[in-house]
Amino acid sequence: MKKMVVNTLAYIALLAMAFSLASASDPSPLQDFCVAVNDSNQAVFVNGKFCRDPNLATPNDFFFSGLRLPGNTSNKLGSMVTPANVAQIPGLNTLGVSLARVDYAPYGLNPPHIHPRATEILTVLEGTLYVGFVTSNPENRLISQVLYRGDVFVFPQGLIHFQLNVGTTNAVAIASLGSQNPGVITVANAVFGSKPAISAGVLTKAFQVDKNVVEYLQSQFWTDNHTY
Template sequence: MKKTVAEILPYVALWALVSSLAYASDPSPLQDFCVAVNDSKAAVFVNGNFCQDTKMAMANDFFFPGLNIPGNTSNKLGSMVTPVTVAQIGGLNTLGISMARLDFAPYGLNPPHTHPRGTEILTVMEGTLYVGFVTSNPDNRLISKVLCQGDVFVFPIGLIHFQHNVGNTPAVAIAALSSQNPGVITIANAVFGSKPPISVDVLTKAFQVDNNTVSYLQAQFWPDNNGY
């Protein structure tokens, strides 16, 4: 039996309500923070960029050369990350993807870090890498594996992870990330190299060590191996 419009209308209204709730969510931010202001004349970058007129787009807006060039690994970490994000390719803006080349000297390390805005999928092109990530509280379980050429591994968004060349030859990997601006927080740099420094009292209690140990760590030079 066919239903009348009056009989169907409540179902349509319910569907509209459910649909609006399903889509009524904030987009994921592509910057660390955005301070609200009441000044309508205050110019801001939304997700870090303005958009140009589409009629002005050229091939070079979607192009990045040189990912075949090895990164300079002559640093304390023995690694270098060459990013290809919206900062390098303006045409990536709003597309939600990026990538990077990772170069490792023998036994080089990409130290524990997180990407607050992107999941990473990594493919080993050369060498052997020991990789892993740590799950969130309360388990903090390490999930790790040794990867060889052609192997692929995924690091879920926001989780602390690392890559270590466990071979005596250079290693190369290519990573793809689910954000045009995934960001990176290197744990040691952020905790012990912040400007101004985090209070020694905070760090001694957090890490259960003495003041001298914290002061020693804060006095170190924490190298940066990436261009994010």
Template sequence: MDLHFNVALILLALVTPVAFAYDPSPLQDICVAVNDLKSGVFVNGKFCKDPNLATANDFVFKGLDIPGNTSNNLGSKVTPVFVDQLPGLNTLGISMARIDFAPNGLNPPHTHPRASEILVVIEGTLYVGFVTSNPNNTLITTVLNKGDVFVFPIGLIHFQYNEGKTNAIAIAALSSQNPGVITIANAVFGSKPPISDNVLAKAFQLDKKVIDYLQSQSWVNN
């Protein structure tokens, strides 16, 4: 009985990482995403190109050296390299992004529902942090300088803010080909159609006039 129990534990340990994976483990070398509905094979939200037709261009993204335009209300710009920008990422479970910050620029509180994120500062100084889930809602935060690395656990609300006097640049890697982004303010106050102001007034313990004002603002998708 003990032997069977130990074998079961070993099998469970081997299977568990697969069972809880957020992106599928690939069953082939490559599965380049393509919009060809006739000849492609549908895999996890994308059609796959015939691997015999794949080229080097399917695995290359050019332009991450180009600064993002930070002339917006947030003073920041995210340049994603997800599966839509780099088709060769399909089924590989990884992606990345460049984030540019003007002085006082903010990548506002948001979550990635399908990925953890690891971020390295390339230039400048960033104040970063995330908040743990209920009931504690603990803020874990620090200041990062050039060369520093910080990790944001999957699904948790997090942010980056340039508290320096010069531009800042960061590179993020994420554990999904399509991590998704939910910007909290945009989702809560900029949903279409809008969430009832009665609901939001009670949730945030604010006067409905304040909620109406927030819902009337133009929310920037970074």
């Protein structure tokens, strides 16, 4: 009996240790970076936003009507993303979820981009979309699918993905994201439209093209299809 008690206690101790190891990790980042400071007067927020006294919360803290209306797709890409994250809905702070509405003109493109802090589940409400993502190095395999109304597709966190309206009518989708602030890095904009610009020498070598091609791409106006 005594041996059984000892074994049981040892088992409980191991479980407790395993749990502590599993839970002893940093929280997921909610912005691009958070520079540590010792002076609290210089602090803005730490991995999120300051919290309001819950007794002062109102329904408007948890409400957003911005997804009712279609986004303006009259741009070079023919698409518009309307986010519903913590910037639009303060009540999402610390809750780890957000949404976005994506509108596509006929043949409109939501160009290759990355969400550094969220996995995305896309649901097609109207139209037909060709979507896909690329796996990480060294495989770099394209996983793609044509989606119809009611179809759902998942884009894993941090992987390059895109959506193209392959129909002759407008398309609409709702993206569900596993972060209150998923972030977005549009590949072409980031590489060729950074401020200040990435050295043409770096990009010439990286893409194995003539320097004139890189300079031409850097001179373009890169369209942003996100509302903020």
